[in-house]
Amino acid sequence: MIAMPEFKLNWFSDVMATFLIFLFMYTAITKFIDLNGFETTLSLSPYLKKTSSFLAWCIPICEVLISILLFIPSYRKVGLLFGTILMGIFALYIGFIISVSKGLPCTCGGVIEKMSWLQHLIFNIGIFSLSLMAWKLKQTSNKNIIAITRGKPNTCIK
Numbered sequence: 409m410i411a412m413p414e415f416k417l418n419w420f421s422d423v424m425a426t427f428l429i430f431l432f433m434y435t436a437i438t439k440f441i442d443l444n445g446f447e448t449t450l451s452l453s454p455y456l457k458k459t460s461s462f463l464a465w466c467i468p469i470c471e472v473l474i475s476i477l478l479f480i481p482s483y484r485k486v487g488l489l490f491g492t493i494l495m496g497i498f499a500l501y502i503g504f505i506i507s508v509s510k511g512l513p514c515t516c517g518g519v520i521e522k523m524s525w526l527q528h529l530i531f532n533i534g535i536f537s538l539s540l541m542a543w544k545l546k547q548t549s550n551k552n553i554i555a556i557t558r559g560k561p562n563t564c565i566k
Contacts (some may be wrong), residue, residue, distance in 0.1 A: 418549050421488060424542035425478040428491045431535070432475045436468035438518040449515045453505070470494060488543035495539055499532035 439446045447464035450456045456463060474494060477487030505512055506525050514521040514528065523531060 418546065421484065421542040421546040421549070424538055425484050425488060425491075428488075428535075428539060429475045429478050432471035432478075432491070432494075434518055435516055435520060436471035436475070438516075439464070439468040439471075446515060449513050453509075453512055453515075455504075485543065485546045488539060488546055492536060492539040492543050495532055495536040499529060499536050502529045502532055 443464055446468075447460050450460035450463055453460075470490075471494070474487055474490045477483040478491060480487075502525060506529060514523070514525070516528070520528070520531075
């Protein structure tokens with residue numbers, strides 16, 4: 409079996425990590441800029457009302473921390489995992505909101521809040537799927553590299 413170089417295996421993961429850094433930092437900054445408005449919007453949801461103060465701080469802080477993990481190459485796999493989980497949670501919440509509520513405002517901030525709920529759900533499912541693929545590729549590439557380095561030392565020398 410021919411092993412591919414690490415940079416080819418990680419290319420998609422690195423591009424996706426970069427995209428997630430921009431996405432999470434953009435949404436976190438827009439939430440921090442109008443933290444009171446973000447908290448107020450969260451409190452309009454009957455499902456988030458009791459935790460709106462906590463979530464108003466927690467969500468953008470998590471987005472920034474995940475961005476930092478994604479930025480540092482040795483923590484990128486963990487960052488992709490947490491980014492995937494966060495996008496999955498967002499997609500599940502939006503799916504839930506679409507199925508039980510009408511007319512609730514979006515809490516995302518920036519241009520993303522201009523999307524309809526259905527567009528937002530499709531966007532989040534797409535980002536979740538791509539993030540999951542990037543995380544799986546990152547796992548696979550690390551396993552291949554470990555397998556190569558644990559092989560017999562003379563196998564690649566002619």
